[in-house]
Amino acid sequence: MTTPKRPPLNSGPEIDESAFLQSYDPGDFERPSVTVDVVLLAPSEGALHTLLLKRTEHPSRGRWALPGGFVRMDEGLEEAAARVLREKAGLRGVFLEQLFTFGEPDRDPRTRIVTVSHMALVDRERLAEAEVAEGASVVARIDVPWLGEAGGEVEAKDPKGRVLPLAFDHGSILGLAVKRLRGKLDYSPVGFELLPGEFTLFELQKVHETVLGRKLNKDSFRRRLLATGLLEATGESQQDVDHRPAALYRFKRS
Amino acid sequence: MTTPKRPPLNSGPEIDESAFLQSYDPGDFERPSVTVDVVLLAPSEGALHTLLLKRTEHPSRGRWALPGGFVRMDEGLEEAAARVLREKAGLRGVFLEQLFTFGEPDRDPRTRIVTVSHMALVDRERLAEAEVAEGASVVARIDVPWLGEAGGEVEAKDPKGRVLPLAFDHGSILGLAVKRLRGKLDYSPVGFELLPGEFTLFELQKVHETVLGRKLNKDSFRRRLLATGLLEATGESQQDVDHRPAALYRFKRS
DNA sequence: TGAATAGTGTCTATAAGACAATATCCC
DNA sequence: GGGATATTGTCTTATAGACACTATTCA
Numbered sequence: 001m002t003t004p005k006r007p008p009l010n011s012g013p014e015i016d017e018s019a020f021l022q023s024y025d026p027g028d029f030e031r032p033s034v035t036v037d038v039v040l041l042a043p044s045e046g047a048l049h050t051l052l053l054k055r056t057e058h059p060s061r062g063r064w065a066l067p068g069g070f071v072r073m074d075e076g077l078e079e080a081a082a083r084v085l086r087e088k089a090g091l092r093g094v095f096l097e098q099l100f101t102f103g104e105p106d107r108d109p110r111t112r113i114v115t116v117s118h119m120a121l122v123d124r125e126r127l128a129e130a131e132v133a134e135g136a137s138v139v140a141r142i143d144v145p146w147l148g149e150a151g152g153e154v155e156a157k158d159p160k161g162r163v164l165p166l167a168f169d170h171g172s173i174l175g176l177a178v179k180r181l182r183g184k185l186d187y188s189p190v191g192f193e194l195l196p197g198e199f200t201l202f203e204l205q206k207v208h209e210t211v212l213g214r215k216l217n218k219d220s221f222r223r224r225l226l227a228t229g230l231l232e233a234t235g236e237s238q239q240d241v242d243h244r245p246a247a248l249y250r251f252k253r254s
Numbered sequence: 255m256t257t258p259k260r261p262p263l264n265s266g267p268e269i270d271e272s273a274f275l276q277s278y279d280p281g282d283f284e285r286p287s288v289t290v291d292v293v294l295l296a297p298s299e300g301a302l303h304t305l306l307l308k309r310t311e312h313p314s315r316g317r318w319a320l321p322g323g324f325v326r327m328d329e330g331l332e333e334a335a336a337r338v339l340r341e342k343a344g345l346r347g348v349f350l351e352q353l354f355t356f357g358e359p360d361r362d363p364r365t366r367i368v369t370v371s372h373m374a375l376v377d378r379e380r381l382a383e384a385e386v387a388e389g390a391s392v393v394a395r396i397d398v399p400w401l402g403e404a405g406g407e408v409e410a411k412d413p414k415g416r417v418l419p420l421a422f423d424h425g426s427i428l429g430l431a432v433k434r435l436r437g438k439l440d441y442s443p444v445g446f447e448l449l450p451g452e453f454t455l456f457e458l459q460k461v462h463e464t465v466l467g468r469k470l471n472k473d474s475f476r477r478r479l480l481a482t483g484l485l486e487a488t489g490e491s492q493q494d495v496d497h498r499p500a501a502l503y504r505f506k507r508s
Numbered sequence: 509t510g511a512a513t514a515g516t517g518t519c520t521a522t523a524a525g526a527c528a529a530t531a532t533c534c535c
Numbered sequence: 536g537g538g539a540t541a542t543t544g545t546c547t548t549a550t551a552g553a554c555a556c557t558a559t560t561c562a
Contacts, residue, residue: 030327031285034357034368073284073366077357101355101370103288103331112327114288114368116355202541220524222542227523237533243539244532456514474551476515491560497513498559 032103032112036081037068037170039099039177040089040120041142042127043194043210048142048178051089051130052156052164059109060167064138064156066174068115081118090131095121095193100176107169119177121193140164144178144213151179181211189230192251198234200246201225286357286366290335291322291424293353293431294343294374295396296381297448297464302396302432305343305384306410306418313363314421318392318410320428322369335372344385349375349447354430361423373431375447394418398432398467405433432465439465443484446505452488454500455479 040051052064067088071080078096085091096118103114127139140156153171156164166174184190185208194207205221225231232252238245294305306318321342325334332350339345350372357368381393394410407425410418420428438444439462448461459475479485486506492499 032288032325032327034286034288071286071357071368073286074359076359077355077368098354100352101331103325103370105328105330114325114331114370116357116368217525219526223524241540242534244541246541471552473553477551495513496561497511500514
């Protein structure tokens with residue numbers, strides 16, 4: 001790696017940004033690479049799952065990485081994340097939200113890479129539809145060892161329960177996605193992104209419990225969600241269940 | 255601007271990130287510039303205030319911009335934000351938190367700039383201490399035209415109440431900082447960052463009201479904050495007030 | 509003593525949790 | 536009818552808001 005040429009140092013508060021920017025020649029000095037990484041989350045069998053791709057080259061060869069890619073000069077950040085989902089998982093029209101930008105100088109041993117991480121939410125059916133490369137990718141189960149929004153690293157396990165070693169700082173990014181999703185569940189309608197268009201209140205509760213990692217009170221969950229006014233009864237009920245069928249609801253778009 | 259050389263296109267999901275990254279030569283194609291912008295917030299006279307610097311060159315000449323600067327190859331993002339605060343405002347040891355990364359291709363007309371915005375919190379005394387350039391900078395009062403966490407643009411006004419035109423998308427960044435601060439106030443101890451080391455419960459309430467833009471119930475604010483266990487009585491009281499002096503508290507670090 | 513704000517106690521309204529009772533489906 | 540879960544209603548408990556009352560300082 002060559003010695004980076006630096007922008008001129010500011011000597012103190014008397015030099016303002018505009019002068020600084022003006023003196024800047026885009027070709028003048030070394031810049032970081034900018035990438036996006038996508039944490040694709042879906043609930044399944046009582047746990048959150050995510051898509052990981054196996055690295056076949058150094059560094060972190062053999063480890064598992066979040067889908068990601070370089071940001072092009074003519075696309076926005078979220079646009080880049082949507083493209084990554086399309087190219088690497090065959091998914092379109094997915095809920096996407098920026099998470100956090102990681103930019104420690106040593107997070108990638110090859111060169112300086114600043115990565116803008118994103119969270120993508122789908123229901124389990126769409127995750128199953130994702131076109132992923134055989135052997136080189138896995139839908140991993142996420143084990144969260146902390147409660148509430150404490151945050152921290154999480155473990156990713158393959159379908160046989162083996163812990164998957166993660167590349168770079170992707171364990172932190174995964175943990176952050178879970179933390180953020182837990183935080184958003186209470187006051188924003190993200191829970192609906194994790195379910196198909198129509199669902200019962202109990203299914204919605206199960207998804208909330210999966211995300212939060214704890215049991216919820218059925219009565220108050222029901223009251224609280226109906227009180228939000230975000231739900232709309234479809235008028236239909238479950239079919240072919242061996243008990244009283246529950247009413248189906250959809251997310252009210254208005 | 256030259257036509258950007260692009261990284262090779264991924265043809266589909268079967269090409270994973272590791273192969274993509276491996277084929278990447280850091281000198282191979284054009285990359286965005288990466289900067290940090292800092293929204294420095296402090297409460298004063300019932301409103302939030304922030305530091306803005308006047309741009310003396312095109313683009314956005316004459317408009318007001320957040321303090322910012324390029325990220326160096328050997329420093330982290332938050333580190334860069336701390337440096338900007340030090341160089342442009344003479345402030346050290348300030349609470350800093352990443353906000354959001356803006357990267358629309360056309361947000362700066364000169365070249366592609368991805369900016370990682372940060373929020374910095376100080377009390378009004380420290381904001382007054384900030385060493386800013388005469389004429390080229392201003393501590394602007396922020397007027398928030400929306401309630402709660404609705405979000406949106408905000409207006410910045412100079413001490414005489416004149417609206418300050420903002421550079422680039424800095425109005426959005428400012429609005430996002432206010433929204434984020436409102437959201438954090440309830441469940442995290444950020445309120446203390448906006449006050450000197452010792453304060454009365456009523457002063458803390460006033461700061462909360464300033465941030466939230468609405469009046470709070472005195473009784474329940476008192477109960478709620480004392481119940482958090484984050485406060486510690488200093489044993490001292492206010493001096494030289496023409497009414498019963500209030501007990502002083504400090505933020506309990508533990 | 510009076511003005512002003514600090515701090516305490518109590519009542520009420522609201523929301524969450526617990527739990528019982530009834531409803532509706534399949535077998 | 537029996538088994539299972541859905542849905543409704545009621546009771547209890549925790550918390551926020553309202554408000555009255557007492558406390559402490561300075562002028």
